Amino acid sequence: MEELPKLLKGCPLFLVVLGSVLALMHFYVWKRTVKDTSQGRARRWLSAALVVLMLMLVAALVVPRTVGVPESRWIAWPGYLWFGVLVYLFLVLLALEPVRLVLRRWTRPAPPPTPTDAETADPEMAPAVDRRVFLARTAAVTAGAAAVGLTGFGAARALGPPDVLRVPVRLSRLAPAFDGFRIAVVSDIHLGPLLGRAHTERIVRMINEAQPDLVAVVGDLVDGTVEELGAAAEPLQDLVAPEGAFFVTGNHEYFVDDTPAWLRELERFGLDVLSNENTLLTRGGAGLHLAGVNDIAGESRSDPPDFDRALAGAGARGPTVLLAHQPIEVEKAADRGVDLQLSGHTHGGQMWPFHYAVELAQPTLAGLSRVGDTQLYVTRGAGFWGPPLRIGAPPDISVLTLRSGD
The missing domain is CATH 3.60.21.10 (Metallo-dependent phosphatases)
Incomplete structure (x- = not known):
């Protein structure tokens, strides 16, 4: 991370590599926290929000080099804070993968429930949540809480007085x-x-x-x-x-x-x-x-x-x-x-x-x-x-x- 400024400035190949890594991290987070946990309108809104966050992060890395430091603070703060949340979301979700795989072996999908008249009339209405979706949502909430908590703690320490x-x-x-x-x-x-x-x-x-x-x-x-x-x-x-x-x-x-x-x-x-x-x-x-x-x-x-x-x-x-x-x-x-x-x-x-x-x-x-x-x-x-x-x-x-x- 320490060498990013130089590489961002003068190495197109590194920009491609960095962009690919960030894209893969966002895709993995999307898969585990959006695709596996939601459907219909909720999935579309959550997916759009994640795209916006990714664009903010890219802007935080690039904008200070193009428009100047004072003018970029408005995007640097949310972009870099999301960077921190993303890192720990990614790491916590990875750490939960073994647990997820073990629970998948023990948990078979529930048979699809018979839709009600209201659900037939409105396809956006979700049927009862099966056990795998419940586990996915539990993992996503756990990872999100851990990532936000770590980011909050880390920000307080970084922005507080040095020892x-x-x-x-x-x-x-x-x-x-x-x-x-x-x-x-x-x-x-x-x-x-x-x-x-x-x-x-x-x-x-x-x-x-x-x-x-x-x-x-x-x-x-x-x-x-x-x-x-x-x-x-x-x-x-x-x-x-x-x-x-x-x-x-x-x-x-x-x-x-x-x-x-x-x-x-x-x-x-x-x-x-x-x-x-x-x-x-x-x-x-x-x-x-x-x-x-x-x-x-x-x-x-x-x-x-x-x-x-x-x-x-x-x-x-x-x-x-x-x-x-x-x-x-x-x-x-x-x-x-x-x-x-x-x-x-x-x-x-x-x-x-x-x-x-x-x-x-x-x-x-x-x-x-x-x-x-x-x-x-x-x-x-x-x-x-x-x-x-x-x-x-x-x-x-x-x-x-x-x-x-x-």
């Missing part, structure tokens, strides 16, 4: 002068059709309340142009941290038409953009290098990650903390002796059970782990992409407290 996680991280090369140094890590804010200025204001307020020494924004801030979302990102200029706020690009920064325009805008807001470079922080004669690399998606814009350039001269006066949007970059960081890498990108999976697919592509979903001598911390991010849902992966802002010693 503030406080995580101690020990670095063996950290000087005592930096012991207790606090880094607020936030990623995947995803300003766009569904998330705007109020979302940024809340994140900035929560970060400032945590009183960090430094703020690290590790990519995927926006899903639109400066003209569309500059005002929504503007509250970032109110971030307060003695050592400043720093930014590295995520893959979504390269899905917009003018990446450099966004980087200039963020510099205007007071964020230091680390584009394959590093800076030295000092306290009491001790040093801590903060480095940043461009996201892998920058390769499509002749702006790829360059670890050798980003880490040039780093590590000589103390540990190195690297900002890299995607956790998968940790292998290269470990090869170069980075002490700690800070990443996002995964959303923690965002919507269970997609956690398992993300785990196949990235070394970890969230939290603190280790690759060789390099520690990796992955935040679940403060926003979302696609359906406005968080299930099994609550949003977070992480405040890492650096401690010296093993």
Whole structure:
């Protein structure tokens, strides 16, 4: 799901595949919740409603790319909410298939009842419901209730305030002068059709309340142009941290038409953009290098990650903390002796059970782990992409407290 914006923009073949998958999901949901449970006029009305919902979903995916972000909010909200309901309807109905098959073996169709005079006069009047139709309707109602309940819960979690996680991280090369140094890590804010200025204001307020020494924004801030979302990102200029706020690009920064325009805008807001470079922080004669690399998606814009350039001269006066949007970059960081890498990108999976697919592509979903001598911390991010849902992966802002010693 994370790669959809780029693919939607430049890959007709992927559009065909995506459209086919969505069509098949809708057909399966129609078969189980409409065809198997209704007839006559009711079936026609329910079928038409499902077609309308499918068109809304397609519009939510396409319209922001054609008419712009502000103008597309009216269709993005219902379209993406239906996307979430559809996903869980599909999954719950699939999970109920074994039960349905077992009950089918035990349940023979009832003989058709003799129509009454009223039913003969009006073919739309349904005869008595046989047991298989009853089971189909029960399954449809169960799946619908589960899907709506999960969507409601996930939306409340996604749209609510992020958790503030406080995580101690020990670095063996950290000087005592930096012991207790606090880094607020936030990623995947995803300003766009569904998330705007109020979302940024809340994140900035929560970060400032945590009183960090430094703020690290590790990519995927926006899903639109400066003209569309500059005002929504503007509250970032109110971030307060003695050592400043720093930014590295995520893959979504390269899905917009003018990446450099966004980087200039963020510099205007007071964020230091680390584009394959590093800076030295000092306290009491001790040093801590903060480095940043461009996201892998920058390769499509002749702006790829360059670890050798980003880490040039780093590590000589103390540990190195690297900002890299995607956790998968940790292998290269470990090869170069980075002490700690800070990443996002995964959303923690965002919507269970997609956690398992993300785990196949990235070394970890969230939290603190280790690759060789390099520690990796992955935040679940403060926003979302696609359906406005968080299930099994609550949003977070992480405040890492650096401690010296093993």
